[in-house]
Each structure stands twice: as structure tokens, then as C-alpha cells.
Amino acid sequence: MTTQGPHYAVLMEYLRGGAGDLSDRLPPLLAQFKARLEDGRLAEAAFLLRQAVRPDLDYTSAQSLVRAVKKLRSAGLEGPKPLRLAVLGGFTTTQLCQLIDLYLFAAGADVELYEAEYGIFRQEILDESSGLYAHKPSLVFLAVSWRDLTHLPTISDDRAAVRAKVQAELDEWAQLWRTAHQRLGCQIIQNNFEEPPWRALGNLEKRHPASLGRFISLVNHELAEAAPAYVTVHDVDHLSAAAGRWNWSDARFFHHAKMPCGPEHLCTYAHSVASVIASQAGLSHKCLVLDLDNTLWGGVVGDDGLGGIRLGHATPEGEAYLAFQQYLKELRLRGVVLAVCSKNEDAIAREAFEKHPEMVLRLDDISCFVANWNDKAANLRQIAAELNIGLNSLVFVDDNPAERELVRTLAPEVAVPELPEDPSGYIQALEKHRYFQLVSLNAEDIQRTNSYKANAARKQAQAQASNIEEFLQALDMTGLVQDVNEHSLERTVQLLQRSNQFNLTTRRHTAAQVMAMMSDPAWETTTITLKDRYGDNGLISVLLARREGRALVIDTWVMSCRVLKRGVEHLALNHLARQAARRGLDRLRGEYIPTPKNILVKDHYASLGFAPAGTDTDGRTWWELDLADWTDRPHFIKETATDATA
Amino acid sequence: MPLPDEVFDVIRDVFDDPSLALNETTSAKDVDGWDSLMHINIIIALEKHFKVKFATAEVSDLTNEGRNIGSVIEMLRKKVPGGEP
Numbered sequence: 001m002t003t004q005g006p007h008y009a010v011l012m013e014y015l016r017g018g019a020g021d022l023s024d025r026l027p028p029l030l031a032q033f034k035a036r037l038e039d040g041r042l043a044e045a046a047f048l049l050r051q052a053v054r055p056d057l058d059y060t061s062a063q064s065l066v067r068a069v070k071k072l073r074s075a076g077l078e079g080p081k082p083l084r085l086a087v088l089g090g091f092t093t094t095q096l097c098q099l100i101d102l103y104l105f106a107a108g109a110d111v112e113l114y115e116a117e118y119g120i121f122r123q124e125i126l127d128e129s130s131g132l133y134a135h136k137p138s139l140v141f142l143a144v145s146w147r148d149l150t151h152l153p154t155i156s157d158d159r160a161a162v163r164a165k166v167q168a169e170l171d172e173w174a175q176l177w178r179t180a181h182q183r184l185g186c187q188i189i190q191n192n193f194e195e196p197p198w199r200a201l202g203n204l205e206k207r208h209p210a211s212l213g214r215f216i217s218l219v220n221h222e223l224a225e226a227a228p229a230y231v232t233v234h235d236v237d238h239l240s241a242a243a244g245r246w247n248w249s250d251a252r253f254f255h256h257a258k259m260p261c262g263p264e265h266l267c268t269y270a271h272s273v274a275s276v277i278a279s280q281a282g283l284s285h286k287c288l289v290l291d292l293d294n295t296l297w298g299g300v301v302g303d304d305g306l307g308g309i310r311l312g313h314a315t316p317e318g319e320a321y322l323a324f325q326q327y328l329k330e331l332r333l334r335g336v337v338l339a340v341c342s343k344n345e346d347a348i349a350r351e352a353f354e355k356h357p358e359m360v361l362r363l364d365d366i367s368c369f370v371a372n373w374n375d376k377a378a379n380l381r382q383i384a385a386e387l388n389i390g391l392n393s394l395v396f397v398d399d400n401p402a403e404r405e406l407v408r409t410l411a412p413e414v415a416v417p418e419l420p421e422d423p424s425g426y427i428q429a430l431e432k433h434r435y436f437q438l439v440s441l442n443a444e445d446i447q448r449t450n451s452y453k454a455n456a457a458r459k460q461a462q463a464q465a466s467n468i469e470e471f472l473q474a475l476d477m478t479g480l481v482q483d484v485n486e487h488s489l490e491r492t493v494q495l496l497q498r499s500n501q502f503n504l505t506t507r508r509h510t511a512a513q514v515m516a517m518m519s520d521p522a523w524e525t526t527t528i529t530l531k532d533r534y535g536d537n538g539l540i541s542v543l544l545a546r547r548e549g550r551a552l553v554i555d556t557w558v559m560s561c562r563v564l565k566r567g568v569e570h571l572a573l574n575h576l577a578r579q580a581a582r583r584g585l586d587r588l589r590g591e592y593i594p595t596p597k598n599i600l601v602k603d604h605y606a607s608l609g610f611a612p613a614g615t616d617t618d619g620r621t622w623w624e625l626d627l628a629d630w631t632d633r634p635h636f637i638k639e640t641a642t643d644a645t646a
Numbered sequence: 647m648p649l650p651d652e653v654f655d656v657i658r659d660v661f662d663d664p665s666l667a668l669n670e671t672t673s674a675k676d677v678d679g680w681d682s683l684m685h686i687n688i689i690i691a692l693e694k695h696f697k698v699k700f701a702t703a704e705v706s707d708l709t710n711e712g713r714n715i716g717s718v719i720e721m722l723r724k725k726v727p728g729g730e731p
Contacts, residue, residue: 023694060660060691067662094683252702257682263690 007032022061042077053106055271055432059263066098079110086114086137088121090144092258099270107278125180140186146193157210166218187510192220194237197245230512275434282497285435291398292342297321301352312358320423325360327427339368341379346371377410388561395435440490472636476533479637481575484525491539499558500597522547524579551589552580567635574632590623656695660687670716698725
């Protein structure tokens with residue numbers, strides 16, 4: 001799709017204007033949108049809208065965009081397969097739902113929404129004949145507020161009485177989760193509870209055992225501790241605190257319309273919920289690509305020299321860059337991949353990382369370092385290719401508006417946040433987009449950025465080995481093949497959400513769905529973890545297969561691209577063949593559903609010796625492997641142990 | 647722009663209908679789609695446009711029998727600097 005054209009100048013004007021009042025800048029953009037809509041150029045119209053949807057929209061502008069998306073859909077825009085979502089509110093959710101839908105549209109997801117009347121969320125969950133169960137959602141959002149707490153303490157309660165009330169509160173919510181989950185197998189998003197801005201006990205509020213504020217913070221704490229893997233706790237309390245509690249709770253709109261917060265904060269609220277949903281749908285970003293001069297430090301290192309750049313405690317501005325680097329380092333430590341894309345001489349750029357005493361980020365932290373004089377859009381494509389991720393997984397951070405505009409024009413898939421001129425504002429400018437939302441964090445995330453570097457070492461070893469067998473042998477690999485268990489569930493689901501390339505069917509099963517498979521004897525749920533002499537690759541492959549007649553049908557086969565061509569596919573296939581034999585089945589059946597991203601595995605089954613067994617009109621292919629004369633496929637991975645129950 | 651016209655434009659904007667026929671005697675029941683949700687959207691848009699705040703009672707008063715856009719304009723005249731004719 002071309003992004004150039006008369007509408008493009010309008011879009012740039014809109015984006016360039018930064019935060020604040022959009023009432024002047026949005027109408028021309030919407031006029032361009034309407035023109036495109038009338039011409040039937042729906043993809044371009046959708047592109048314009050997606051760019052216009054930003055986390056800091058004001059309520060009235062957001063409503064205009066909500067209407068525009070509605071028009072686009074009734075004009076026939078085809079979206080992705082919709083996610084079935086139910087919103088059960090303790091307050092009026094109408095506006096919130098519209099805005100959640102708007103932000104999901106911008107993130108590239110579609111929802112089929114069921115919205116219950118406000119205030120009846122308990123009945124909806126308990127009554128099996130409710131609209132909730134008729135809708136059969138895979139995701140249920142419990143949009144409740146502190147006003148829905150039913151065991152509030154009274155001031156004479158002692159510590160033990162308050163503790164008992166916290167427990168009673170928790171038990172009730174947990175019961176609702178269990179009931180909905182048992183009946184629907186759904187994933188649940190549960191709001192935590194925002195502390196009201198007023199404090200009857202004043203400064204004693206946090207300390208007195210029976211204060212409302214302390215009670216709510218205890219409930220929030222226990223809620224986070226008790227929530228099982230199928231429940232995501234949505235942190236409304238943080239949203240309210242970040243906005244300022246008095247600002248957040250515009251009581252007029254609660255009294256008049258039972259709105260959960262002031263209208264100007266509904267967009268933030270919806271963006272936050274949508275970012276959690278998008279993350280569960282595998283749409284989070286993965287990599288932050290950083291410019292250097294005036295982004296990581298003040299000044300131009302090529303002109304000012306190592307001693308001339310502003311970074312560190314000598315100047316206030318230098319401290320601001322330091323703080324930004326510390327923030328980036330934290331992101332890296334939790335698994336966000338960092339890359340550099342800078343117009344610089346490579347050696348000079350690297351020298352700053354190696355020699356500047358106050359640099360927080362080191363070369364070690366950067367998974368892909370590109371410093372040259374090519375255009376940045378081309379460099380971003382190169383970075384995405386080297387890291388083996390999609391362009392739409394990248395976030396590009398550059399202080400230079402011209403570079404940002406170039407990237408938006410030539411690589412529109414890349415997310416490009418506006419940055420303020422003052423580096424003290426960089427963290428907030430980035431943070432408000434919620435690019436890197438996590439459903440969970442596990443050891444693999446923390447390992448991941450290291451493994452990109454271990455991969456580089458492996459590549460070197462490969463270059464030295466004279467043939468591939470010798471190389472694989474020397475890697476000294478051990479693989480652990482296991483059923484999915486409670487410890488591996490999180491990572492399993494994460495791999496299902498994130499894998500795009502080595503993913504035969506791209507089915508994004510949720511934790512709830514995988515849990516159901518784990519307890520269903522018709523299913524084989526398998527994970528593979530791989531170690532080699534350069535380190536632990538962690539859990540890198542998931543296979544989900546179910547018995548169907550005489551065949552074991554492979555519903556899902558995903559693998560991390562980091563371990564391509566290492567023989568893991570053969571290890572996995574041998575395991576499946578064994579499981580099929582154990583069940584007395586005589587063949588394996590595989591399926592390939594093409595997407596724009598999984599061409600890599602188009603011939604996966606053919607290369608494993610499966611015979612073609614049909615093609616659907618949508619390009620989906622079926623494959624079968626007769627196990628009558630099965631022999632194990634060769635590989636160089638030592639199998640350590642299989643799950644005792646397998 | 648005279649205050650009434652400015653108010654009409656804000657409301658037309660909320661309904662996304664530049665040709666919506668409005669005058670001071672128009673009330674919610676005369677306009678297709680002016681439900682309680684739209685009412686809130688109109689209030690929010692007016693507050694933003696004129697940089698004013700309606701009191702809780704004023705917000706609900708506008709939906710009462712016999713109240714119309716003229717009542718809104720009347721209320722705004724008291725709040726907007728230079729709004730009194």
C-alpha cells in the first residue's frame with residue numbers, strides 16, 4: 001500500500017503537533033479520511049485512522065474517531081478474526097467499550113463485544129443462562145471499581161477483623177473467576193481497585209488498620225498474589241495515581257452517568273485495557289531502536305568528541321540523559337531487545353559505549369548495532385531482518401523530527417513516538433504508549449537478550465566448523481521434552497502469542513485453553529527446552545496435538561527461530577511418533593495455515609517426509625505421515641529426560 | 647461568532663452532521679439519536695470548547711421536560727466571559 005499522497009502531509013501535520021489539543025488538527029485528517037472512504041480506498045482510510053489514534057486523545061476527538069471506525073467497518077473493511085470479548089461492568093462501560101475497541105483497532109485487532117448492563121456482573125457470571133454465556137467469550141473483562149467492594153471495614157474493626165474482610169473480599173472475586181473460567185475456559189482481566197482521593201483519616205489513612213485506603217491497598221496486594229495464570233490484574237489504581245486522584249475521579253460524571261472516571265481520562269483507561277488485550281493477542285512490540293546523538297546523550301559525538309557530549313552528573317541535562325539510559329537499561333533487563341540505529345561513523349559511535357565513563361548502556365546491552373550513513377528506514381529493515389522479527393515489532397526513538405517523519409513515511413509499520421525537545425520528558429513520552437505490555441515475565445524473557453549474543457557466538461563457531469554435522473555435534477546440545485506443566489504454562493502461552501515465523505497454524509491459544517488441553521486425555525501437550533555449550537536457550541518449542549480417529553493431529557507447532565536448523569524439529573517429530581505409537585495410532589496429520597509471516601515453514605511437513613493430504617481454498621494445506629515403517633529421525637540432541645507421565 | 651451559533655456548531659460536531667437543523671427551541675427529543683450517552687458527549691464537548699464546568703444539577707437539568715438548547719445557551723452566558731449580551 002502506498003502511504004504517499006495528499007493525505008500524507010495532513011497526517012504528518014497531525015503527528016508533528018505533539019500532545020495537547022487536537023481540535024484543530026484532527027478535522028483536516030478526518031476530511032482526508034472521508035475522501036478516501038468515498039473513493040473506496042479502505043486500506044488507506046484505515047491507515048490514516050490507525051495513525052490518528054494515540055494514547056493521549058481527548059474524549060471528544062476520540063468520539064469522532066470511534067464514529068470514523070464505525071463507518072469504515074460498515075463500508076466493508078475486512079479486519080482480522082475477531083476476539084470474543086465480554087465486558088462486565090460495575091459502572092457504565094459504554095464509552096469505555098467504544099474506546100477499547102478503538103485502541104484495539106489501532107493495534108490491529110478486532111473484537112466481537114458483549115457488554116452487560118452495568119452493575120450486574122455477579123448475576124451474569126453466576127446465572128448460566130445469562131448473555132455472557134450465550135456470547136461464549138474467550139476473554140472476560142471485569143470492569144469494576146472500589147465501589148464494588150462489599151466487605152469494607154468499619155472504623156472499630158481490629159487488625160484481625162480487617163484481615164478476615166480482605167480474605168472474604170478475595171474469596172468472592174476468586175469464586176467469580178473460577179465460575180466463569182470453568183464454564184467458558186476464558187481468560188479474565190480483573191481490575192484492581194483505585195483508592196478514592198479523599199481520606200477520612202487524613203495522614204493516618206495508610207497506618208490505621210481499618211481505614212478504607214489501607215483496606216483497598218491490602219485487597220490489591222492480595223488480588224495480585226492470588227490471581228491464577230488465567231487472570232490478568234489490570235492496574236487501575238496506578239492509572240488513577242498517575243493522573244492524580246482528584247483529577248481522575250470527576251465525581252459529577254459518576255453521579256450523573258456512573259462513569260468510572262473523568263471523561264478526559266477514559267482514553268487512558270481504555271488504552272491501558274486495550275494494551276493488555278493486545279499483549280495477550282501477541283501484538284506487543286519487542287524491540288526498541290535507539291538513535292544516539294541527542295537521544296542517548298546531549299550533543300553530537302562525531303563533532304563534540306567523547307569529552308564534549310553531555311551525559312552524566314556534570315550538568316542537569318546530562319543527568320536527564322543518564323536517567324533515560326537507566327530507564328532503557330531496566331527495559332532491557334526485563335526482556336525488551338535494544339538496538340541502535342544512528343547516523344555516525346561506526347567506530348566513533350561504539351567508542352562512546354566502550355569508553356565514556358558515565359554510559360549506562362554498554363555494547364553488551366545492544367543486540368543489533370547499526371551506525372552508518374544510510375537512510376534510517378533501510379537500516380530499520382536491516383535490523384528487523386537480523387533480529388528475525390517483524391518491522392511492526394520495532395519502536396523507533398529519535399530526537400530528530402525529520403528522521404521520525406522519514407521513518408513514518410518509508411517504514412510505516414514501525415511505531416514512532418513523538419519526543420519532546422527536553423530529554424527530561426523522554427521517559428514519559430515513551431511510557432505513555434504502553435508498547436511493551438507484559439502478561440507475565442519469566443526467566444526466558446530475562447535470558448532472551450543474552451541469547452541473541454550467544455547466538456552470535458554460535459554463528460562464529462558455525463563459520464569455523466567445516467560441515468554442519470561437525471558443528472551440531474560440537475554444540476553439545478541437550479533437549480528436555482516434557483508435557484506442559486504448571487511451571488512451563490506461562491512461557492508456553494507466551495511462545496504461542498509471540499511466534500510468527502516458525503508457527504504452522506498461528507493459533508493463539510490462551511493460558512485457559514492450554515490448561516483445558518493439559519487435563520484432556522485426547523491431547524498431547526509438549527514443550528522442548530534446549531541447552532548447549534554456549535548457554536540455556538530455555539523453552540523454545542511447543543507442540544499441541546490431539547487424537548482424532550487413528551491419527552494424532554498436530555494443532556499447533558511453534559518454535560523459536562533462534563534454534564532453527566539445530567535438529568529440534570526432528571527431536572519433536574520423534575517424540576510425536578512415539579506418543580502416537582503409545583496410543584496405538586498409525587499416522588500423524590499436520591496442517592499449515594499460511595500467514596504473511598510464516599512462509600518459512602511452508603514446506604515444513606514436506607521436508608519431514610509427510611505426504612500432501614489436501615489443500616483448502618484459503619491456501620491451508622494438510623499433510624500425513626504413515627507411521628507403519630517409522631524410524632527415528634537423526635539429530636545431535638541428547639534427550640535428557642521425558643516427563644514421567646508422558 | 648454569536649454564542650448560539652457556536653453552541654449549534656459544537657452540537658453538530660458531536661453528531662457528526664454539519665447540516666443538523668438546530669435552534670434555541672430544539673430539545674433532546676427533537677433530535678434523532680440524542681440519548682443519554684449523546685447528552686454526556688455534548689456536555690463534555692461544550693465544557694471543552696467553552697472551557698467551563700457545568701454543575702452536577704445543571705447537567706441533569708438539561709434533560710428535564712421543557713428544557714432545550716436555549717437553556718444551555720442561557721447557562722453558558724453566565725459562565726463564559728463576555729457571554730452576557
